[in-house]
Amino acid sequence: MEIVIQPTPEAASHIGAHIIANLVHEKPDCVLGFATGGTPMLMYRELVRMHREEGLDFTRVTTFNLDEYVGLSPEHPQSYHAFMWEHLFQHINVPQDRIHIPNGMAPNVPEECAAYEATIRAVGGIDLQVLGIGTEGHIGFNEKSSSLASRTRIKTLTEQTRRDNARFFGSPENVPMHVITMGVGSIMDARQVLLLAFGEAKAQVIADAVEGSISAMNPASILQMHPVAKALLDEPAASKLALNEYYRWVYDHKPQWQRFVRGH
Numbered sequence: 125m126e127i128v129i130q131p132t133p134e135a136a137s138h139i140g141a142h143i144i145a146n147l148v149h150e151k152p153d154c155v156l157g158f159a160t161g162g163t164p165m166l167m168y169r170e171l172v173r174m175h176r177e178e179g180l181d182f183t184r185v186t187t188f189n190l191d192e193y194v195g196l197s198p199e200h201p202q203s204y205h206a207f208m209w210e211h212l213f214q215h216i217n218v219p220q221d222r223i224h225i226p227n228g229m230a231p232n233v234p235e236e237c238a239a240y241e242a243t244i245r246a247v248g249g250i251d252l253q254v255l256g257i258g259t260e261g262h263i264g265f266n267e268k269s270s271s272l273a274s275r276t277r278i279k280t281l282t283e284q285t286r287r288d289n290a291r292f293f294g295s296p297e298n299v300p301m302h303v304i305t306m307g308v309g310s311i312m313d314a315r316q317v318l319l320l321a322f323g324e325a326k327a328q329v330i331a332d333a334v335e336g337s338i339s340a341m342n343p344a345s346i347l348q349m350h351p352v353a354k355a356l357l358d359e360p361a362a363s364k365l366a367l368n369e370y371y372r373w374v375y376d377h378k379p380q381w382q383r384f385v386r387g388h
């Protein structure tokens with residue numbers, strides 16, 4: 125995995141936005157995988173700015189989101205549909221019929237999951253998948269012990285995740301118990317993966333995912349097997365990495381042509 129450590133979440137998010145913008149410029153009909161949560165919000169804000177001020181054009185882009193709560197309609201303020209509209213989709217020009225988010229109200233969940241996988245396949249797969257990481261290592265909502273080969277399916281959230289997400293719902297009891305999430309195998313099929321993590325609360329899980337053993341107990345650790353995975357971290361999230369200094373040294377010595385942002 126390539127580890128990029130930046131002084132602030134803003135700096136790391138700007139690199140992420142530049143990587144996405146470069147891809148959209150190179151391949152205007154690319155397929156982007158998006159994530160929800162607090163972590164990617166600054167990156168989405170920067171993409172919105174690039175759209176408004178620099179004309180970054182999403183009209184041919186297709187998107188897939190990682191997950192959605194079962195039982196929440198798209199209009200529910202805590203649904204991931206609502207989150208994506210509020211923070212990204214209403215501000216950019218990706219056509220609505222190219223936006224895909226699992227339907228948490230689907231009457232037949234296994235059918236919805238199979239159809240989601242089929243749609244990803246039909247458009248040729250995901251070019252770049254954005255990921256956050258849960259405090260116990262989930263990517264998407266693939267909680268600890270998830271099959272590392274899993275596909276889109278229903279999952280039951282751990283108590284830890286429900287506590288972590290209670291800030292959006294008022295209390296852990298209000299957080300839905302079930303979700304539809306792309307699987308670990310579905311995520312690993314993306315041609316490029318961008319993992320973002322900020323803050324000290326993510327330091328241990330990042331150290332375990334990046335430098336620990338590959339294990340279903342920390343599903344993010346499978347990204348060690350991904351050919352093009354980058355972790356964009358702020359300093360607190362990187363603080364428990366044993367090779368912290370080495371990653372900085374490597375990044376500082378990248379050839380200019382390999383940099384994501386000119387002058388960075």
Ligand code: PGA
Pocket residue numbers: 160161162163164255256257258259262263264
């Ligand atoms: P967060 O969530 O960005 O709100 O910390 C990350 C995740 O659960 O994947």
